[in-house]
Each structure stands twice: as C-alpha cells, then as structure tokens.
Amino acid sequence: MDTVARKKREADEIRVLGTALCKAAEIMGFSEEEAAAVIGHERTSGICDGIDPNSEAGERARMFIRVCRGLHTLVGGNYEHMRHWITTDNRAFGQSPREMMKSCQGLITVLKYLDAMGSRL
Structure with missing residues (x-):
C-alpha cells in the first residue's frame, strides 16, 4: 500500500x-467533555473530530x-x-455505571458486566 x-x-x-x-456518548447521555474524561483524552473538546485508534484514549x-453496544442489546435499543x-x-457496583466509568478500571468493570449480562440473553 502506498x-x-x-x-x-x-x-x-x-x-x-x-x-x-460521540454518537455513543450522545445515546448514553454523556457530553463530549464527559466522554473525553472517561477515555482519558487530554483535550476535553474536539474528540468528535477524531481519536487515534492506536492510542490509549483510542483503546x-x-x-x-462497546459499553453502548452491550447496553443497547440489553435494553432492546431503547x-x-x-x-x-x-x-x-x-447494586453490583455500589454506584451508578456512569460514576464507575470515570476510571479506567471502572470502565472495564462496566464493560465486563454488560458482556456477562449479554451472554445470558
């Protein structure tokens, strides 16, 4: 490839x-700034313009x-x-998933929870 x-x-x-x-954030009720904070992006705006998939923020x-997709499946797209x-x-988290997702470990925990719940469907 050239x-x-x-x-x-x-x-x-x-x-x-x-x-x-940005679409996932909108669906789940996160602002662009909140989504940037969740992914650990150094700039709090402009994430809709793009994120390097090979960066930590991209991961x-x-x-x-994936949280959005798993939740979409779990609640039937509502x-x-x-x-x-x-x-x-x-009860599983002791707080809201939104609060959990403020840390990297919390984001992983919410994702694993939804993956486990989705496998039961």
Whole structure:
C-alpha cells in the first residue's frame, strides 16, 4: 500500500472512531467533555473530530463504544432505558455505571458486566 493511501486510511480510522464515540456518548447521555474524561483524552473538546485508534484514549474509546453496544442489546435499543441504566445506582457496583466509568478500571468493570449480562440473553 502506498504512503498516500495508508495515510488516508489512517485518517479515516481516526475520524470514524471519533464519530462513533460521540454518537455513543450522545445515546448514553454523556457530553463530549464527559466522554473525553472517561477515555482519558487530554483535550476535553474536539474528540468528535477524531481519536487515534492506536492510542490509549483510542483503546478506551472502543471500550466506551462497546459499553453502548452491550447496553443497547440489553435494553432492546431503547435510548431512554439506556440513559436510565447508566445513571441509576447498581447494586453490583455500589454506584451508578456512569460514576464507575470515570476510571479506567471502572470502565472495564462496566464493560465486563454488560458482556456477562449479554451472554445470558
């Protein structure tokens, strides 16, 4: 693959990840700034313009998106129910998933929980 095509593909991947993250954040009721904080992005704005998929923030962005997808499956795609689940205290966590997701370990815990719940469906 030539350099120009590779750079275009990389730019597309960066843009797509940013767009997907912002859509997931919107669906779950997170602001752009809150989503940036969850993924540990150093800038609190502009994440919709793109995130490097090979960065630590990119890895966390993919986890955030997986949380959204898992929750979407769990509640049958009802956005209102998704937002309710995210903001309501959960006995398994001792707090709301939204609060849990403020740390990297919490994000992983919420993702694992949803993966386990989804495997029961």
